[in-house]
Amino acid sequence: MNKEELTPNETVVLSIIYELGEADVYDVLEYIKNEKDWQYTSVENFLSKLHAKGYVDRVKRSHRYRYKPKLPLGKVLGRVLDHLFRGILRDNPTPLVDYLLENRKLRPKDEKILRSLIDTVIQDDNKAE
Secondary structure, three states, rough: OOOOOOOHHHHHHHHHHHOOOOOOOHHHHHHHOOOOOHHHHHHHHHHHHHOOOOOOOEEEEEOEEEEOOOOHHHHHHHHHHHHHOOOOOOOOOHHHHHHHHOOOOOOHHHHHHHHHHHHHHHHHHHOOO
C-alpha cells in the first residue's frame, strides 16, 4: 500500500473530521460510538497516521491534539478515486457509474448531472471517431 493511501478505518475517521470541521480522539469516539467499538488508542493511532500521511493538521490544546483537514475534500476524493481506478476498477469507471445509478446512491439532482456528463463524454467520443 502506498504511504498516502488510506485504510478503510482511516477513511472513516477522516470523513468524521470533515463532517465536524475539527476533532480530537474523544470527538471521534463520540461520533462513531453507535457504529464502531473502537478504543481510544485505536482512534489515536488512526489520527496519527492521517497526520503522518498529510491528510490532517494537528494542534496541541491543553493535553490533547485537535485535528482538522489539511486538504480540500475534492483533492482527497481525487486521491481515493485514483487509487480505486488504478486498482480494482483497472481504469474502467463503468462499474462505479452502474453502482451509483442502479443503487440510487445519488440525489436526483446529482444523477442528472452525472447523466449529463456521461452524455457529453459519449458525444465527444463520437465526434473523435
